[in-house]
Amino acid sequence: MVERSEFKGKPVLVIKRDENGQYPFSFGLSKAKLILDNLEEIRSFVQESENRQ
Numbered sequence: 001m002v003e004r005s006e007f008k009g010k011p012v013l014v015i016k017r018d019e020n021g022q023y024p025f026s027f028g029l030s031k032a033k034l035i036l037d038n039l040e041e042i043r044s045f046v047q048e049s050e051n052r053q
Contacts, residue, residue, distance in 0.1 A: 001021065003014045007028065014026040027035070035042065 001016045001019055003016070005012050005014050005026070007026070010028050012026050012028045013032065014024045016024045
């Protein structure tokens with residue numbers, strides 16, 4: 001579940017596992033750009049980590 005919100009007047013995305021997510025993950029534009037710039041490395045990390053389990 002993804003929601004849009006604000007923090008100190010700046011837009012942020014808030015990601016939760018479900019509607020009642022206890023520990024949401026939130027980030028603003030700067031971190032969103034970093035994520036997009038490194039998406040392939042993030043995908044690779046997830047695949048490698050899942051294969052270890």
